[in-house]
Amino acid sequence: MSLVLHNFFRSSASVRVRAALNLKGLAHEHVSYVLRQKEHQSDAYLKLNPQGLVPALQLDDGTVLGQSLAIIEYLDETHPEPALLPQDPLDRARVRSLAQAVACDIHPVNNLRVLQYLGQELKISEAGVADWFRHWVDQGFAPLEQQLAGDTRRGKFCHGDTPGLADLCLFAQIANNRRFDVDMSRYPTLQAIFEHCLQLPAFVDALPENHPHAG
Ligand SMILES: N[C@@H](CCC(=O)N[C@@H](CS)C(=O)NCC(=O)O)C(=O)O
Numbered sequence: 099m100s101l102v103l104h105n106f107f108r109s110s111a112s113v114r115v116r117a118a119l120n121l122k123g124l125a126h127e128h129v130s131y132v133l134r135q136k137e138h139q140s141d142a143y144l145k146l147n148p149q150g151l152v153p154a155l156q157l158d159d160g161t162v163l164g165q166s167l168a169i170i171e172y173l174d175e176t177h178p179e180p181a182l183l184p185q186d187p188l189d190r191a192r193v194r195s196l197a198q199a200v201a202c203d204i205h206p207v208n209n210l211r212v213l214q215y216l217g218q219e220l221k222i223s224e225a226g227v228a229d230w231f232r233h234w235v236d237q238g239f240a241p242l243e244q245q246l247a248g249d250t251r252r253g254k255f256c257h258g259d260t261p262g263l264a265d266l267c268l269f270a271q272i273a274n275n276r277r278f279d280v281d282m283s284r285y286p287t288l289q290a291i292f293e294h295c296l297q298l299p300a301f302v303d304a305l306p307e308n309h310p311h312a313g
Contacts, residue, residue: 101126102156104146106133107309108277110205111166112153113270116309118170120300121261122177126155130311133210167201170263182262193257196242196264200271204238208274231278235271239285242268247287254294261295269295273305 103119103126105112119126131137131152138152147154147164155169156162163169174182183190206212208231216222216230246252256264272282272292282289295301306312 100158102129103127103153104129104131104143104156104162105153106131106138107312108274108306109133109152110270110274111151111201113273113304113306114166114201114266115153115155115169116304117266117269117295117301118173118182120303121180121182121298122173124173124177128310130309167197167263167267170266174263180260182266184257184262189251189257192251193262193264196246196256197267199238199242200264200267204234204271205267207234228278232280235275235278235280236284239280239288243285243287246291252287252291255291261298261301265291265295268292269301269304 101119101124103112103115105116105128107130131140131143133152137143139150144150146156146162149164151164153166153169154162154164155172163172170182183193213227213231216227217224222230246256251257253259255261256268268288269292272280272288275282282292302308
């Protein structure tokens with residue numbers, strides 16, 4: 099299968115998918131879009147992905163999939179090993195719930211277009227925008243830390259000792275947090291999971307700084 103990932107090195111939704119592709123051992127090419135230059139809003143990209151966000155995954159028959167969680171679940175269904183979701187329905191719901199706590203409740207309010215709107219349209223200072231970012235991370239991370247710290251289903255990763263969908267989302271968020279000086283000492287359980295991810299080349303290679311088009 100020849101796969102093309104339309105993405106941007108710093109995009110955390112792209113980091114999720116890059117790490118998933120790496121965990122599955124799926125080779126892929128990169129097409130990069132510089133978000134600050136609005137390359138993801140070009141006619142050519144909008145033809146591929148009318149949602150105008152990265153990432154999008156293009157399959158060898160030309161089909162384009164948008165939305166990182168949908169892409170990751172597609173990869174998991176078509177390449178079941180290693181599994182990114184557990185078998186048991188309740189466990190699957192638990193992992194999806196953890197993943198969505200990051201991907202649906204933290205990431206969207208901290209997305210580039212939101213931060214740009216705050217700065218460019220509402221004229222909020224750079225420091226104010228950074229405060230906004232940290233506020234919404236804290237709103238999401240504090241309950242997540244509490245939930246995961248007290249849960250025996252957690253292992254090295256969010257669910258047991260193998261990485262899955264929730265870890266992909268958490269890893270990408272924590273990697274992104276570094277740009278805004280989020281104080282991770284308040285979230286020792288989340289930080290420990292991040293560090294376990296960093297033991298795996300699949301995650302390390304997905305980091306922004308290791309993207310072939312980083313810069
Ligand atoms: N829910 C989408 C979010 C995708 C998304 O927001 N991507 C960001 C980069 S992380 C983006 O394209 N931002 C462009 C913008 O904000 O203008 C997903 O999970 O794929």
